[in-house]
Amino acid sequence: MEAGILTIGALAPILVVLAFILPLLGIFIKRKVFFHAYAVVVTALIAAATTYNLIVVWREGPQLYAFGGWPPPLGISYEVDALGAVLGALTAWVMLFIAIYSCWYMDKETGIPYYYTLLLGLEAGLIGCIYTGDAFNLFVMLEVLSISAYGLVGFHRGRAEAVEAAVKYGIIGAAATTVYFIALVFIYGSYGTLNMADLAIKARVMAVATPFSGGYYGNIAVAAALAVALSLWVFTYKSALFPNHFWLPDAHPEAPTPVSAALSGLVVNIGAYTVMRFLYTMFGSNSVLTVAKYPFRDIILWALLILGIVSGLVGALMMIVQEDIKRLLAYSTVSHVGLVFMGLSLGFSTVPLAATQEALTASLYHLINHSVGKALLFMAAGIFIGIAGTRKLDGLAGSGRKAPLATAAFFIGFLQLMGLPPLGGFFSKFLLYSAFMEAGMPIVAVLVVIISAISVLGYAKAMYSVWFRPPAKEFKNPAGITLPTAVVLFLAVVCVGLGIAAPYLTSALSTTIANSLMGKGVLSYIQAFLKTINYLSPP
Amino acid sequence: MIDVNAFLFSVLVFSLIMNLGISLYGIFWRPSLVKKIIALTILGDTANVLAIVVGYRAWIAPNRPPIPPVLTTWKPTAADLSKFSSLAVDPLPQALVLTAVVIGLAVTVFLVFLTIQVYRLHGTTDVRKIAKLKG
Numbered sequence: 001m002e003a004g005i006l007t008i009g010a011l012a013p014i015l016v017v018l019a020f021i022l023p024l025l026g027i028f029i030k031r032k033v034f035f036h037a038y039a040v041v042v043t044a045l046i047a048a049a050t051t052y053n054l055i056v057v058w059r060e061g062p063q064l065y066a067f068g069g070w071p072p073p074l075g076i077s078y079e080v081d082a083l084g085a086v087l088g089a090l091t092a093w094v095m096l097f098i099a100i101y102s103c104w105y106m107d108k109e110t111g112i113p114y115y116y117t118l119l120l121g122l123e124a125g126l127i128g129c130i131y132t133g134d135a136f137n138l139f140v141m142l143e144v145l146s147i148s149a150y151g152l153v154g155f156h157r158g159r160a161e162a163v164e165a166a167v168k169y170g171i172i173g174a175a176a177t178t179v180y181f182i183a184l185v186f187i188y189g190s191y192g193t194l195n196m197a198d199l200a201i202k203a204r205v206m207a208v209a210t211p212f213s214g215g216y217y218g219n220i221a222v223a224a225a226l227a228v229a230l231s232l233w234v235f236t237y238k239s240a241l242f243p244n245h246f247w248l249p250d251a252h253p254e255a256p257t258p259v260s261a262a263l264s265g266l267v268v269n270i271g272a273y274t275v276m277r278f279l280y281t282m283f284g285s286n287s288v289l290t291v292a293k294y295p296f297r298d299i300i301l302w303a304l305l306i307l308g309i310v311s312g313l314v315g316a317l318m319m320i321v322q323e324d325i326k327r328l329l330a331y332s333t334v335s336h337v338g339l340v341f342m343g344l345s346l347g348f349s350t351v352p353l354a355a356t357q358e359a360l361t362a363s364l365y366h367l368i369n370h371s372v373g374k375a376l377l378f379m380a381a382g383i384f385i386g387i388a389g390t391r392k393l394d395g396l397a398g399s400g401r402k403a404p405l406a407t408a409a410f411f412i413g414f415l416q417l418m419g420l421p422p423l424g425g426f427f428s429k430f431l432l433y434s435a436f437m438e439a440g441m442p443i444v445a446v447l448v449v450i451i452s453a454i455s456v457l458g459y460a461k462a463m464y465s466v467w468f469r470p471p472a473k474e475f476k477n478p479a480g481i482t483l484p485t486a487v488v489l490f491l492a493v494v495c496v497g498l499g500i501a502a503p504y505l506t507s508a509l510s511t512t513i514a515n516s517l518m519g520k521g522v523l524s525y526i527q528a529f530l531k532t533i534n535y536l537s538p539p
Numbered sequence: 540m541i542d543v544n545a546f547l548f549s550v551l552v553f554s555l556i557m558n559l560g561i562s563l564y565g566i567f568w569r570p571s572l573v574k575k576i577i578a579l580t581i582l583g584d585t586a587n588v589l590a591i592v593v594g595y596r597a598w599i600a601p602n603r604p605p606i607p608p609v610l611t612t613w614k615p616t617a618a619d620l621s622k623f624s625s626l627a628v629d630p631l632p633q634a635l636v637l638t639a640v641v642i643g644l645a646v647t648v649f650l651v652f653l654t655i656q657v658y659r660l661h662g663t664t665d666v667r668k669i670a671k672l673k674g
Contacts, residue, residue, distance in 0.1 A: 136635060143642045147649060154653060160660045164669055167653040171575050174646045175566045175582060181639055182559075182586045188632065189593035 005056060007049040008078050009065030012128035012141065018042050019120035026113030036103040039116045043092065043099040046123065050085075050092040057085040061515070062528040064133060064197075071536040072133070072529055073195045073212045079133030081281075081525050083364070083516035086509070087273055088130045090368055091266050094375050095123045097487050098265075101379050102258045104483045109256070115155060122148035122262060129270045133529075135194045135282075138274065139181055142234065146173050149267060152259040153251040162254035169247040176234040176244075183230035190216060190223030196282055197529030200522055203287040210533055221288040225296035228278055228289070232300070235278075239271025241304075241341055242311035245334045249318075252330040253391060257382030260326060264333040265375035269367050272340050275304070276360070280347065280517040281525060285356075290349055297349070304345035309444065312338030312451035319458030324391045325381050328462055329374065332417060335455050336370045339448065343432050346439055353518065355439040360513045361506065362431035368509075369424040369498055373416040376491035379484060380410035384466055387478050393462065398471030402478055406485045407467055409492035414459045416495040419452050424498030424505075431506065551592065558585040572654045572664040576647060583643040587636045594632030599625070 022035065029035075057063055062081040066072055080088065099119065106115055125145025132138050150173065154166025188194055191202050193213040202216070203224060233244070240248040248268075252260045279297065283289040289297035315335025322328040343363030347356045383406045385391055388399040400407035412423070419425040429452055436445035498505065515521045558581060565578025596605040608627040612619050654664055661669045 136638075140638060140642065143646065147645060150649060150653075154656075157656055158660075160657075160669070163653055163656045163660060167572060167650065167657060170646075170650050170653060171566060171572075171579060174579055174650065175563070178579070178582050178586050178643075181635075182589060184635070185586065185590045185593050185632070188590075188635070194631075 007053050008080050012124050015124035019117045022113045022117040032112050035112045035116050039099045043096040047092040047096045050089040054085040054089045061524050064528045064532045071533045073193050073198045076137050077133045078131045080131050081516040082512040084130050086512055091126045094265055094371055098258045098262050101484055101487045105258055118148045118151045133196050142177055153255045165250040165254045169251050176237045180231045180234040183227040186223050186227045190218050190220050197526050199282045203283050224283050224289050235271040235274045239268040239337050240334055241307055241337055242314050249327050249330040253324055253326045261375040261378035265371040268337050301345045304341050308338045308341035309447055316451050316454035329377055340366050351439045355435050357513055359435035361510045362428050362435055364509050366428035369428050372494050373413045376413040376488055380406050380488045383484050387475050393465040397465050397469035400466035402475050406488055409488040412492040412495050414463055418459050422499045427502040570665050570667050576650050590632045590636045594629045596628045
């Protein structure tokens with residue numbers, strides 16, 4: 001199918017439709033079990049479709065879907081390369097487990113149709129952001145994602161803190177996305193196109209002329225630098241990188257627990273992914289950002305590296321002083337996002353390409369480890385909060401003894417993020433460490449270890465409270481926690497699997513990075529674009 | 540003699556930059572949530588005006604304005620097409636603005652609802668008085 005496979009283009013629109021008929025159905029159907037089943041079935045179908053996309057992309061290279069049959073730079077196109085396919089499948093699978101967990105968690109709440117509307121809307125935004133091949137469509141999908149996320153944070157609208165967290169997240173988030181729109185105006189004004197593959201061609205000043213996008217206007221290097229600088233705000237905001245991390249620790253305690261899992265496990269990936277897209281696919285190492293008179297790209301990457309280090313340290317340090325388990329986990333997210341950004345910023349022109357590839361692989365591997373581990377931790381914490389009726393670590397003391405299986409999964413999740421071999425977190429951190437050593441930056445490599453070491457204190461505190469401390473009071477035996485326990489245990493098995501399969505995963509993810517962000521990968525991204533143009537409008 | 544066009548263009552650019560500054564100031568430093576939302580709409584409008592300015596096409600001659608991007612002949616020849624492309628304005632920035640306006644409306648409505656909810660719960664929209672979260 002030359003015009004593109006349907007599971008790439010159709011996913012986001014179908015998800016939006018499926019999400020927004022839910023309030024209508026809620027008028028006629030009152031049984032909660034229908035909505036639970038609906039959400040699980042829909043997310044399962046999406047997971048299957050994204051897995052199919054992953055297989056196709058893995059075998060045949062980047063796939064492009066042109067909406068409405070318009071040749072790409074004219075119409076919107078969705079383009080999935082290896083990186084997008086991996087992250088899309090990760091998102092859909094974690095979302096499936098979040099939906100299953102919601103069946104238990106949300107059962108006592110009211111307004112379930114609206115909850116699932118927002119959750120499926122969030123998934124539509126996430127999948128759309130990852131699959132899109134158009135910078136403006138990325139803006140639209142960011143807004144779909146953001147609105148759903150603001151709504152989910154403020155879902156308990158009777159609680160003052162929830163509404164306050166949502167409004168704080170919402171106002172700054174809306175300002176950041178608007179600034180991204182300004183960045184797009186600069187890109188369009190200077191390059192005359194918003195298609196990512198077309199921008200990748202034009203930013204490298206390659207002699208490939210498509211019939212639909214003309215020349216340049218103005219100084220393209222300055223326009224690109226300005227656009228990247230402006231768009232980084234929204235990307236770092238979405239991924240909660242210091243100093244844009246303030247919304248995350250506020251939003252988590254008040255949001256429903258499955259939503260915390262989605263915000264920490266999935267939404268933060270979007271920021272890292274879009275930064276990779278912008279700084280490697282579009283404005284990569286041989287583009288105008290590098291070869292201009294001023295090394296804009298190196299400056300931006302250095303800034304990201306420093307912010308990543310600060311974010312890792314701040315997150316790890318703040319974790320130690322937290323009394324609220326969900327805030328503790330939120331600061332852990334800030335710390336891990338810092339590590340991910342440290343990895344993806346190692347693309348300076350002075351660094352050998354092998355080290356860049358290794359660091360990006362480490363980044364992607366760590367994103368996967370963190371998504372699974374953090375989703376697991378929030379969901380397990382939700383079980384303990386259900387038992388103890390409080391989020392405070394003092395109140396939670398000993399509550400894990402009532403749910404030993406969930407506690408086991410909880411411990412595996414912490415050990416995963418802490419980086420204990422043979423779990424996944426160890427291998428991704430080690431890969432990051434060796435990438436920095438290879439790049440000749442031993443100080444930064446040591447900082448990776450220091451950040452991990454500081455964060456151990458915070459993790460140990462949470463683990464100690466939940467299991468080892470004497471119970472704060474006599475807890476009732478929890479009833480009906482089979483389903484959430486099964487979910488967290490399954491995710492724990494995945495964590496172990498991510499570690500045991502490390503040699504295979506490392507090489508597979510390294511291939512993924514080589515096939516999507518390095519020179520050869522960008523070329524295949526561009527070729528898929530040109531092939532579709534030739535198919536849809538033969539010369 | 541003063542160049543009116545260049546002067547007006549400078550005024551436009553200057554006011555856009557001023558608007559950006561004022562709206563960001565409003566979003567970050569005004570304590571009232573309502574004023575923050577107003578500043579947010581100013582930011583959105585500034586971005587939209589910027590997009591429209593980018594899509595601006597100067598008059599080809601003093602009495603020949605650019606035309607809308609609609610091809611009126613049924614079976615255009617090559618000459619028709621080249622004349623069309625030399626006269627028509629670029630429709631894309633306007634399409635972008637249309638999308639951004641609609642999205643901005645949705646976001647604003649949502650934030651206004653949240654502000655009403657804040658007012659119901661706290662009796663004020665002053666962020667200094669409602670601040671309970673530590674960040």
